[in-house]
Amino acid sequence: MAKTDSTASPQTREPRQDEEDDGTAGAPLSTAPTEEGGQAMPGSFGGVRAPGFLGALAWTAREAIGWVRWFWRQLTSMRVALILLFLLSLATIPGSLVPQTSVDAVKAQGWKDQHKTLAPIYDKLGLFHVYSSVWFSAIYILLFVSLIGCIVPRTWQFVGQLRSRPPGAPRHLTRMPAHATWHTDAEPEQVLAAAAKVLRARRFRTEARSEAVAAEKGYLREAGNLLFHISLIVLLVAFASGQLWKSEGGKLIVEGDGFSNTLTQYDDFKSGSLFDPEDLAPFGFRLDGFTGTYERTGPQKGTPREYAAHVTYWDGSDGAEHKTDIKVNEPLETAGSKVYLIGHGYSPIVTVRDGKGDIAYRGAVGALPLDSNVTETTVLKVPDYRDKNGNKDQLGFKGFFVPTLDLRTGTMFSQFPGLDNPVLVLTAYHGSLGIDSGMPQNVYQLDLSKMKQFKDKDGSAFKSMLKAGDTMTLPDGAGTLKFEGIKNWATFQVSHQPGNETALAGAAAALLGLAGSLFIQRRRIWVRAVEGEDGRTVVELAGLGRSESARLPEELADIAVALQDAAPLVTPADPAEPSEGARA
Amino acid sequence: MNLAAATNENLAHISNVLVYSAMAVYTLAFLAHITEWVFGSRSAVGRTAAAITTQPAAVTVTARAESAKGGGTAVLERPKVITRAAPGSRDVPDGPGAAGGSEKGDLYGRIAVSLTVLAFALHAGGVLTRALSVQRAPWGNMYEFSTTFAMVAVGVYLGLLVAKKNIRWLGLPLVTTVLLDLGLAVSVLYTASDQLVPALHSYWLWIHVSCAIFCGAAMYVAAVSTLFFLFRDRYEARLEAGESDAGRSTFARAMDNALSRLPSAATLDKFGYRINATVFPLWTFTIIAGSIWAEAAWGRYWGWDPKEVWSFITWVAYACFLHARATAGWKGRKAAYLALLAFSCYLFNYYGVNLLLNGKHSYAGV
């Protein structure tokens, strides 16, 4: 900043006595702190140490306060702010290179399994959760403390500047970064009055003094800058509170089924540390149907084109039902929560009859997509089953569901995500499913340790390939499984994240402030009119802005032109006139 | 339906032809620019430019071209505004330009610019037909993104030329990199035209991605200026120190000759800074728009996805640069290194993150 300010004293090479005069003309053009050159040195701050306990106490206290002050001044200095900002960008990098548990837990676990030696070290360093790690938090907290320590004094300073008047003209206007001068026949007073009028009309804060008019404009730059930095704090607070109180859960729903927003209904659930399950908003919805369309031709055949979940929802306040579609970019918003469409697949619907011909199970088979063409692994557990003799047993089915089977390709994998030629391939087991042990089980996995596969007459594993409507008959009258049809399922994510509106407001304010800070120039203009040696009035015009101002000379020229009405330029009779600017 | 598909395929084909033609014309422009520089190095002005630049210019005079409003009876003579260089910077005037004052060089420079305009038209046609063939914004994958990016970069350059900015020196490096970018796009990144995956169906795509492309193109122009600032600054420092040419290789002397024709270090520095400072709010907006879209598509506005992480790093790096310039007095070379670092973050966000790290921002078929 010191460099910028020093535009006020351009020629450091030839110091003159009125140098400081020029200095005051430019000093408070911003509230940015000056370069920290002569900073307090760390060391002993306590001065004389009086004897005795009290003396020691006083000395220690002074020493401590001194150190705290020194630390605070360091922390809020621009240099440290810059270093912290730089550190922040460096510290953000590892989180993009190492898989993050919070972003993709499966991928992070996979990485850990692959790198047995590195994983524990990375774990200790917090590299699997960089953005909540101690060191990352330390950097941004320090940065924000620094930011607050910077904003507060600058705000006071700015308020002071708002109340002050533009400083008087420096003695040598020709030393300013931009200036113009000419001679005129108008009286100095007239010129100055006209100048004040012109400058006021351009919304400069104008102060007429005896020989010169001083004017300043662009205070909004500072206001914008302060607004920007304050908005950063608002953004951080909004983000942090969102993290602490958020909740997010996933739910798979088969066509025709519903969901109501209570903790027990979720398949998986995550929440911030201050979240209370009581806060879950009362609402629910039912999946009435699902439409998925896919690219039919071309190299991207099979790429999804449109997904729409048709739902009926209600919220706790009145319970009235509404119909809507949830699409990929169009979540359902209700009761302060949002419901997003995350995934889609198919559920084969089957009816299982036991050895007695009674219905043992009717409903959907658990199905998990394996690839983008929705080849699914399927698992069905039938715990309430009796064999043909009426003895209690359990059945397990395992296999694949293929929405578009094309045997010409020689693979069992689906060739297209739509239901062009759907088949269900299953094999069956009986024995103990292991459900009774009380351990929670993955619905997509069959524990085969206590189960026996059904065999064909020739002794090979029993399996069949079913189309919708087909029935598979288990060997030895053990029962049947009828493939009734296919339903869509969709997975939804229900999120509740407070602070979104605050974050958006903060972001908008930051943008506004930034634009003000970068596009508005704070500048001063002085007009001086005095009687010259030849009796004519000499008009001098000069401008001073922050170093990057390109428009200042143009603005000065505009003002000079505007002044021509009141102070028309005359070419001096004496051609040897040494004035730099007057030879128009 | 089939007929429409055929039209689309036709359009896609036309688009490819246009992009290839644009590359051919860019190549001609490249050669013309080379010729311009070569003639410039031989010209008398070019040879003496080095001598000129050592003489400090005390004042530069800016007179506004616009005439005084409110027509009086007599035409008023206008006062001139005299500006001074900022203290601490060398008072060195800008070099004479690539052509170094040589008329032939200048002719070739003009030809190069005309060819660039032609290539730009073909290029824009290619991007447009591609957009028509897929009936959406032409930036669903890296091929489309790269072609659009190069087009916008050339557009920014031509726009600045139209605004009478002294930046013809940018022509050669720009056309060179545009050729590299397009070459990469048509060979490695090529993806047949197709529609978008559902996640990319949103009007935020238009807003967010168009801003990202424009910011990138402008920041690229700024980065070139900053890089040239570094070279030119060293060259001026050598002149200032009065180092002689003796013992320097022919190549180094040729480089010096080229550098002497560039604008002064102060001009290059300011040019780069101004573009970066102007684009920074837009880049901020790009990230905000992206978060709004992410909120709609994925249920959270910020989730530290690699693409988000690198946009953030790029943003912080540019903030660092602006801070360094505005407050910490880190002007000149140090700030320039920061600016280049910031731009390389942008580049990494594009190539590195798309190709090496895959997150939610996967493009349809790279």
Ligand code: HEM
């Ligand atoms: C949280 C991270 C921060 C970011 C992203 C940030 C960003 C920015 C940006 C983009 C500017 C505009 C530069 C310009 O006007 O040319 C700026 C200006 C400024 N910043 Fe920060 N800043 C941060 C933290 C801080 C801190 C901690 C301090 C104080 C210690 C600070 C003090 C200033 C000052 C004084 C200016 C204004 C300089 C002037 O008047 O031109 N900033 N900042």
